[in-house]
Amino acid sequence: ANALSKKKKAAPTALLQDASGTVGRLYGARTTPHMFVISPKGVLLYAGAIDNNRSWDPSTIKGATNFVSQALTEAMAGKAVSKPLTRPYGCSVKYK
Template identity: 45%
Template structure:
């Protein structure tokens, strides 16, 4: 009996030893998914990094010292005008609304009167842009054609009824002026002058200053624009309601 008891005892020890071996292996296997999960968790923030440019895309398109946003708009004759086609020349952009009293005063009595014609003599391109939506003040083909005759405008008037270009430049008023240098860089934005009445009769500080004239003169001479930004005055741009 003793030999049999010893044999049974040995068998129990062997079986017990075998039953103890698997758990460590099982624990090791279970630990692997945890490691993978942690690794995957650590990788997720990295994969989110490309989303950063999407935030930057919401920043204003037109920024001083940077390339002026390109655009293509049709003039009153249906001819397309592309900003980048004038690279190599200084370009003035004038946000325009013939129904706005400030625009009317400036074009008949103030700084805008014959301004485009004066600058054209030195090779400056002057583009008037109307971002008013259809049916709003100063909008429409015929209204703008009448204004061209009234103000004796020789420069193109471009229609932006959808307001895409106006919003690119964050044009808020009429008139709102922008100057682009020969390299296509935006160098000035703001008011046409320092006389918020539009007529040039009550300039701030007593002396009438055309900020556009100063900006054009500076870039033509290869100098930085001393006053690169001012607050525009006038009527609000009559954008389409979103």
């Protein structure tokens, strides 16, 4: 995970590798990626897609709404998440 983050010049604040699929099953992850925002108390605040842009073309990302960022911003401001559930997109998760 650290090598991938370095390669992509990413700065994740939290990362869970769930090789067994235990946590994915608990939260109902169906696609990769399937994003979840969980409060410090363990309450699920957001579940769904990263954004509203299904395209893999980086040039189309600029106008996308980032649902995860929006949920984090609202939650950290003490507000209810305005869009707590969206439809995730991506490849299906293959559990063992």
